[in-house]
């Protein structure tokens with residue numbers, strides 16, 4: 001097709017001089033689209049073989065357990081457990097890649113049903129608690145029960161990523177707080193921990209795909225390296241953005257800022273009807 005995509009940049013020099021630059025980014029745009037489609041297709045194609053693998057691994061494990069042959073069991077059980085662990089890792093990665101490419105392909109979210117913030121935070125807290133070692137303490141703070149216009153599934157996946165990160169990286173005995181509060185004319189959803197924190201030099205790059213502060217450690221925690229990239233894209237689709245504030249040893253604060261247009265009061269007639 002003949003449509004071209006141009007990028008304009010205006011630079012101001014002093015009071016009365018302007019420099020206007022136009023760049024034809026059609027080719028770049030097409031390449032980027034091809035990359036997204038490719039990742040989405042590969043991820044999709046990998047799902048079926050991984051499901052088959054994981055199914056057979058499960059069957060073999062049951063078979064080993066029932067065989068009762070000690071020698072056989074000890075020899076293979078460890079190998080099987082590792083294969084299962086790595087298969088699950090690949091499945092998580094493929095699912096995250098697929099989710100991320102879907103979010104990227106369609107940058108505007110279509111789904112705008114009212115999502116009850118209190119329920120959202122409570123659900124994520126419960127999920128995170130079951131994942132935590134038991135030493136970490138969770139709290140939900142919100143003074144008014146508002147509704148957020150968006151996709152429940154996407155918002156849940158974004159908040160879960162932030163809270164699961166706190167569970168994984170903040171440390172054994174930290175406190176994790178999920179908070180909803182007014183922010184200017186809009187509101188913000190915060191996930192805060194008092195754990196190990198992050199060196200500020202890493203902060204600008206945290207939402208890049210596969211960017212990790214400590215590669216070895218992140219792989220061991222079971223993360224896919226795509227968590228914060230997913231958060232960023234979910235927020236973009238909700239006209240929101242992410243701010244990260246952290247210092248080593250002083251915990252981390254992830255703040256999702258939503259504009260007023262995305263809020264609906266809990267007692268709106270329209271929203272009541274959806275209950």
Ligand code: ADP
Pocket residue numbers: 161165166169170193195196197198206207211212213214218219222223224225226227228229252
């Ligand atoms: P993953 O967790 O899979 O590595 P993410 O994109 O979710 O990928 O996170 C990127 C990196 O940010 C993590 O590897 C970790 O180093 C750092 N990080 C995220 N959340 C926290 C946190 N609450 N405390 C300390 N470090 C964090």
